[in-house]
Amino acid sequence: MNKLAPNDKPIEGKGVEAKVTPNAKKDEEILERIRKRMERCIAAESENRKAAVDDRKFKAGQQWPADVAAQRNTDKRPCLTINRMPTFVHQVTNSARENRPAINVSPVGDKGDKEAAKMYRGLIRQIERQSRADIAYDTALDDAVTSGWGYMRLTTEWEKETSFDQVMMIKRVRNPFTVYLDPDHQEPDGADCRFGFVTEILPPDEFKREHPKAQMVPFDLGGQGEKYKSWVTKDGVRVAEYYEVVNEPRDLVSLSTGYVGWRDELDDATAARVKSGAVEVLDERESFDRAVKYYKVTAIEILERTDWLGKWVPIIPVIGDEIDIEGKVALSGVIRNAKDAQRMYNYWRTMETELVALAPKAPYIMEEGQLEGHEREWKNANTRSYPVLTYKGTSVSGHPAPPPQRTQPVQVPAGVVNAAEGAAQDMMATTGIRFDGSLQERMKDESGRAIRELTRKGDIGSFHYVDNLARSMKFLGDQMIDLIPKIYDRKRVMTILREDDSEEQITVDPMAPKGFDEKVTDKGKMKIFNPTIGEYGVTVDIGPSYATKRIEASESMMDFVHALPNTAALVMDLIAAEMDWPGADKIAARLAKAIPANLLTPEQKDVPPQVAALIQNLEKQAKDLQGQLQQAMQALNDKGADRALAQDKIDKDFEAKILGVIQKAEKGASDAMIAKLELVMDEVRSQRGEARSDKNMDVEQQNRAEEREAAAQQSEDKPKDQDDA
DSSP states (O other): OOOOOTTOOOOTTSTTOOOOOHHHHHHHHHHHHHHHHHHHHHHHTHHHHHHHHHHHHHHTTOOSOHHHHHHHHHTTOOOOOOOOHHHHHHHHHHHHHHTOOEEEEEEESTTOOHHHHHHHHHHHHHHHHHTTHHHHHHHHHHHHHHHSEEEEEEEEEESSTTOOOEEEEEEEOSOGGGEEEOTTOOSTTOTTOSEEEEEEEEOHHHHHHHOTTSOOOOTTOOTHHHHTTTTBOSSOEEEEEEEEEEEEEEEEEEETTSOEEEGGGSOHHHHHHHHHTSSOEEEEEEEEEEEEEEEEEOSSOEEEEEEESSSSOSEEEEESEEEEETTEEEEEOTTGGGHHHHHHHHHHHHHHHHHHHTSOOOOEEOOTTTTTTOHHHHHTTTTSOOSOOOOOSBOTTSOBOOOOEEOOOOOOOHHHHHHHHHHHHHHHHHHTOOOOTTHHHHTTTSOHHHHHHHHHHHHGGGHHHHHHHHHHHHHHHHHHHHHHHHHSOSOEEEEEEOTTSOEEEEEEOTTOSSSEEEEEETTEEEEEEOTTSSEEEEEEEOSOOHHHHHHHHHHHHHHHHHHOGGGHHHHHHHHHHHOOSTTHHHHHHHHHTTSOGGGOOOOSSSOOHHHHHHHHHHHHHHHHHHHHHHHHHHHHHHHHHHHHHHHHHHHHHHHHHHHHHHHHHHHHSOHHHHHHHHHHHHHHHHHHHHHHHOTTOOHHHHHHHHHHHHHHHHHHHHHHHHHHO
16 A cells, blocks of 8 residues: 655545555655654764763763762752852853854965955955854854754845845854754764754644644654654654755866866867867766755655755854764764862862861850859850950859850861862863963063963964864854855845954955955945956964954053153054054054155055045145245236236336327428328227237237337427427
């Protein structure tokens, strides 16, 4: 009898017989493979998971055996837990938070570009900020340090509800026990995993709401329900996101035209030329095209399916300590080997407390009858401050008695104290993390650099946890470099982050001719980034953050200035720029104004204080030159005005002289001579007026005008000479 395929109904008249379509048969094969792989993962990881659960409970404070704790509570005896495990874990994780590993991108090959690599780094930093990747990193590392392993995920989401653009997101996995990876993978970062699961248990109501058409196996169903006991529980239905790597065989060819790629992707024209022999096949081999399939499934049904654009399973493990024992991998964190030392510490501290708590409370010993008449003051002696305590010097029988004596307090046995101290030392030895109580006292006068160096030496025993995180982040960076050209496949303007967390807008254009270019727009220069050109590699830098680097740089600069005090005035603006207090940039800009312009070194990004000071100096010089030009123009205008007044005086004198000549000529000349003389005088006036109206006259024209004025003067003087004759 055939099983009911998902979404298929029984054929009428055939009882429970159901038609099985080719797609349904293929889906059943996929589901069967998924179920087998899930059961295999559960079996392979059972021992690690059991030990990890105990580690996490131990970190939470469940450190006494249940029967021992119950018996002590029944006997009303102390049962103390001085839990030092979270402090050891935080010693590792907080060190990583202080100096976070950073993903770095470098060009590979001749098509890679350094500026495009900067765009990749800036885009990855923006993705990290947008998805709050620090939470994913911190959670994965905390799980690895606590119980041996943790996970983070790489997913895609729509940029917003009204957009068709996708963005990448780095997500945390809060519960590492919901993830199952290929148990045969060898790499610590899981790069060679063939499949992986991310599971969750949905309550029945929520399952039906999210997947109304899906089938849900009843809890009380025999057979199938029991067969899939890992998928259906009393609390709900297991839903798994399943990633599977598929290697499809394809023929890889290398042609004489320079083409290297899949044979089945050749266009018709190239394929015809290859067939005719016009294009030679230089090399050919069978290879595999790697693809990743995504399914969302229950035990009996595929709810969703799609192709993942990357070529790796996007689930990245972060491991702690790893050891292979006869083919079985054991994973652990700092807590695993420190449990016994912690239990010893709890026991000896509890015994110390118990010894002190059960000691007698009476502080004095005296003879009977010595308190008679002074009972009240002796009763309150431990709660009130009396100047004297009086007593009777005789006993009840009247015999002399010594004064009351204070008993010595109960001393804790030295063996108990030493045992507790030994347990504390054992915890530090097993975890590789040291706590030096006298560290602050012996480092009061030491420099910050020396303190950091001592701290780093104390972190060496646990540095492999941070290094494992860096390995996983490198694999995460590889996946992001692989996905960026496929996710950001349309032209769009995006914001990226520089190393100092300042924002910068760029244009991502997959059709741009180069990997990196710059264009001038209305808003200034716009950087163009094409992620489809070139190959890029990923490294991870483990070291101080940008802020820590600034502090270290400022300290080194101050040491340099102390060594060479004469250079202080020349570099104080640079030192102020590296200081980490409010207003440092303003002080740096003000100091830079006093630096000579020839010593300023402009930077490539933004406008640093040095460039701003240089620009201000140039603006001041330009302003001074403009003032000088205005003064020169003013002087020229004043000279022109004086010249106009002089010219007006000359004109008036000239007209007066001409009238005088005509009046003198009228006395003894005929009418014809007078008319001819007036014509000559009019011509002289006309020529002289044209000379004055041309403001752009050259020197030669000015000389001619002066000659005409001289001729007119001579014509005026000649009749006068004739009259005198």
